[in-house]
Amino acid sequence: MVAGAPAHAQDGDAVASGGYAAVIRRTSYGVPHVLASSVGSAAFGQAWAYAEDRFCDLADQIVKVRSERSRWFGPGPDGVNLATDFAYQSLGLVDRARDQLTRLQPEERDVLNGYVRGYNAFLAATGAARVPGWCAGQPWIGPITAVDVLAYQRNIAILASGDALLAPIAMAAPPSGAQGALPIGAAVTTDGLRGLQEQRALSSNGWALGADKSQTGRGMLVGNPHFPWEGELRFWESQLTVPGNLNVYGASLGGLPGVQIGFTDKVAWTHTIAEGSRFTFYSVDLVPGAPTTYLVDGRPEPMTAKQVTIQVNQGGVLQPVTRTMWSTRYGPVLDLSAIDPAFGWGTETAYTYRDANIDNDRLLRVWLNMARATDVSGLRASIGRDQGIPWVNTIATDSAGNAWYTDSSPTPNLSAASIAEWAAHPLGALNGSDSANAWVVQPGARSPGLIPFAQQPQLQRRDYVFNANDSHWVPNQNRFLTGFSPLQGLEGTPLSARSRQNLRLINGTAKFDLTGLGTAILSGDSLTAAELAGYVVSACRAQGTRPVDVDGTPVDISAGCTALAGWDRLFELPSRGAVLWRETIGAVLAQYPDALTVAGPLFGVAFNPADPGRTPRGAPADPAPLLTGLARAMLRMRAVGLPLNVALQSVQYTVKAGQRIPVPGSTELVGIANMAQYEPFPGSSREPFMDPGTFVPGSDLTDRGYVVNYGTSFLLTLAYTSSGPSARCVLTFGESADPASPYYADQTLLYSRKQLRDCRYSETSIAADPRLSVKTVRG
Numbered sequence: 001m002v003a004g005a006p007a008h009a010q011d012g013d014a015v016a017s018g019g020y021a022a023v024i025r026r027t028s029y030g031v032p033h034v035l036a037s038s039v040g041s042a043a044f045g046q047a048w049a050y051a052e053d054r055f056c057d058l059a060d061q062i063v064k065v066r067s068e069r070s071r072w073f074g075p076g077p078d079g080v081n082l083a084t085d086f087a088y089q090s091l092g093l094v095d096r097a098r099d100q101l102t103r104l105q106p107e108e109r110d111v112l113n114g115y116v117r118g119y120n121a122f123l124a125a126t127g128a129a130r131v132p133g134w135c136a137g138q139p140w141i142g143p144i145t146a147v148d149v150l151a152y153q154r155n156i157a158i159l160a161s162g163d164a165l166l167a168p169i170a171m172a173a174p175p176s177g178a179q180g181a182l183p184i185g186a187a188v189t190t191d192g193l194r195g196l197q198e199q200r201a202l203s204s205n206g207w208a209l210g211a212d213k214s215q216t217g218r219g220m221l222v223g224n225p226h227f228p229w230e231g232e233l234r235f236w237e238s239q240l241t242v243p244g245n246l247n248v249y250g251a252s253l254g255g256l257p258g259v260q261i262g263f264t265d266k267v268a269w270t271h272t273i274a275e276g277s278r279f280t281f282y283s284v285d286l287v288p289g290a291p292t293t294y295l296v297d298g299r300p301e302p303m304t305a306k307q308v309t310i311q312v313n314q315g316g317v318l319q320p321v322t323r324t325m326w327s328t329r330y331g332p333v334l335d336l337s338a339i340d341p342a343f344g345w346g347t348e349t350a351y352t353y354r355d356a357n358i359d360n361d362r363l364l365r366v367w368l369n370m371a372r373a374t375d376v377s378g379l380r381a382s383i384g385r386d387q388g389i390p391w392v393n394t395i396a397t398d399s400a401g402n403a404w405y406t407d408s409s410p411t412p413n414l415s416a417a418s419i420a421e422w423a424a425h426p427l428g429a430l431n432g433s434d435s436a437n438a439w440v441v442q443p444g445a446r447s448p449g450l451i452p453f454a455q456q457p458q459l460q461r462r463d464y465v466f467n468a469n470d471s472h473w474v475p476n477q478n479r480f481l482t483g484f485s486p487l488q489g490l491e492g493t494p495l496s497a498r499s500r501q502n503l504r505l506i507n508g509t510a511k512f513d514l515t516g517l518g519t520a521i522l523s524g525d526s527l528t529a530a531e532l533a534g535y536v537v538s539a540c541r542a543q544g545t546r547p548v549d550v551d552g553t554p555v556d557i558s559a560g561c562t563a564l565a566g567w568d569r570l571f572e573l574p575s576r577g578a579v580l581w582r583e584t585i586g587a588v589l590a591q592y593p594d595a596l597t598v599a600g601p602l603f604g605v606a607f608n609p610a611d612p613g614r615t616p617r618g619a620p621a622d623p624a625p626l627l628t629g630l631a632r633a634m635l636r637m638r639a640v641g642l643p644l645n646v647a648l649q650s651v652q653y654t655v656k657a658g659q660r661i662p663v664p665g666s667t668e669l670v671g672i673a674n675m676a677q678y679e680p681f682p683g684s685s686r687e688p689f690m691d692p693g694t695f696v697p698g699s700d701l702t703d704r705g706y707v708v709n710y711g712t713s714f715l716l717t718l719a720y721t722s723s724g725p726s727a728r729c730v731l732t733f734g735e736s737a738d739p740a741s742p743y744y745a746d747q748t749l750l751y752s753r754k755q756l757r758d759c760r761y762s763e764t765s766i767a768a769d770p771r772l773s774v775k776t777v778r779g
Helices: 007-011 039-065 069-073 077-091 093-101 106-126 146-157 162-171 186-198 363-370 376-386 416-424 497-507 514-521 527-543 558-565 578-591 624-639 746-752 763-767
Strands: 013-015 021-026 032-035 203-209 220-228 235-242 246-253 261-263 267-273 279-287 290-296 299-302 304-314 317-327 349-355 392-398 403-407 429-431 458-461 464-467 548-550 553-555 652-656 659-662 710-712 714-721 724-731 773-778
Touching (some): 021 039, 032 039, 069 304, 077 162, 077 186, 077 304, 077 317, 093 146, 106 363, 146 363, 162 186, 162 317, 203 392, 203 497, 220 246, 220 267, 220 392, 235 724, 246 714, 261 714, 267 714, 392 714, 403 464, 416 429, 458 464, 497 527, 514 724, 527 578, 527 624, 553 624, 558 578, 558 624, 578 624, 659 746, 724 746
Parallel strands (some): 032 235
Antiparallel strands (some): 021 032, 021 773, 203 267, 220 714, 235 246, 246 261, 261 267, 267 392, 304 317, 392 403, 548 553
8 A cells, every 4th residue: 555545445456567656546437546655656647548548649759850751651642751750750759758867866867767668567567459549459559669759759859849840841952962862752742831820720728816815815727728729739637646745736738748738736827828939040151062071150161960760661561661861960951931932941052950858857856846735936936946837938836826937948049139030030040150149158058059048038916927828928807927038928919819818817807716617718898899790790780681792792781780789699508609709809810910919900909018918909890801800600500500699609619429509609700708619730640630521711610510529628727725725627638548538528528618627636636536446556
């Protein structure tokens, strides 16, 4: 029995034998509460429980970072497997992991070894043919190593940088043509680059409320990451308890031991994707006649060559493919010609980049140390010491009622002159042949050339801080953070409609209770409906039956007017008119992409940097863009046979084990906090994804409606009380990725009804769960 375990833990089923041991107690909805006598054994139990739920997710990713996808699956569609295999070899993820393994702190090594052992022990006990999920019985399933997990963590670290540049890295070749081009389709390159330009689809809402906004007079938190519902980036929920050492509850990404979003008895935190830059592009001038030699301050410097061979499955026969990968002092050479031919590798210039997270080796320790903080000050000290949080803001609160925000993401430290050059270039590229554009080295940074933590945006308050993926500059409606590097994020620019809606929700309640937090963040209210729905109804009534011209087609919008007049102006499942409104706003934005941030098509009052939470606002002077948008929306809905007043629940849904489950919420473009939409690239997993149907031109509506695979994922609402943390949450897609599991769709049904469940943190609460199951695992 584990020291400190409650009496009921003795009844567990012992599995395997060896040096690690943990008690896995699953409560309702399959949430595992892992109890162990050491952090290594806790990691062992966490990995075992994760493998029970999501074995295939990590197994698939390990094949990816080993550069073995071409070996098992061939070149892939448009050569995508070739791109990832060669690029990960060029980036040296496995080599960096081997080096990191020799430098781990003793506790890090224990956690890593425990996690690897737990995953492998589950596989040994279960057998490859019987693992849960889509990969059961596949020949590429096998034990993983510590190096594998470290390499995958490094892959997670570069999600907002090098991971979007895999195809340009793989395809880069000197202009001589001696090295033949890889058969990688343009779509593979443009998809990755699109991810860079959009910072991927990943987004989140994060609120930390202090004593002044809390009915308990203590801290409160909303953690609301908008992440994929399919693939490897799904969150997974667990609790890790080592008596006298660690007790943390929350959500994590598969392959990352510990908890990334969660709480302890004193501190709670969440993360949101940070806006800033995690890398810089460089152009380098080449020596005439020597395209693999470049100039720095007029002196020639040879590129570094790395010969890479991968095995490619060609009809069941493995064929070796060898390619030379090239790097500069900054990093790998890139072929960016998919953006513009001028950005390819020519005879005079080549492009390369430097990555702020490629040497981030702190992911093992950073969340472990955060979970041991006893207040916001301790959390801040931990983050500043480790500097390992890769691409997210942190929003945190504590039991004393302090609220704190920071963007501690690794960010290039540039001189004022380099910043000006960066801002002026269409790619944000610097002249790498001038050493003055090197990253500036200052004391206090995790790695040379990064902005030191002490110089990054931070704010502590007693009312609230928040972030919804805009930059650091507005963490509170009444407090702006300015004077930071634009590579941390832009200042003085308009907020997104979703950020503004977050502020409306936060400031719409004087002091919150726990129930109010859940009600607010899941609200069907939206900024655009609140500002404009009444105006559109009045304008279209004034229009009467006079047709609106849409590309030469006259459209009588009076029926649309009637549908919007009867709409409750919410995005709740019964709401009739919500689909028409979403399509109307989408049609306006298709014609006027900046309409949400400037005065004109949607708003009458221009953006005011002194009042970013409430501007732009008000009805526009001319209703024509909105009425034309309404007409386009009507045509779109009629094209797929939808009534204009169709209920949202009839159109917007996800599919779980063949069951169609209605989903509330909408796209962030309508200005809603509770996001629900479709993302065509929810991750790099080979798991089969949902088919959204055929899209209506110019819209995200399809002949199947709105199929949802992305949005609110792990929703955590928490209030500190005199007796400790009280939390309610939901994991929208469920703990298990196996359709045969009872935990596959159960929480999706909860979310459909906007029901949150208790996060059982205390031993008393865990023991009282009516569906408690207990198992002891060893290995």
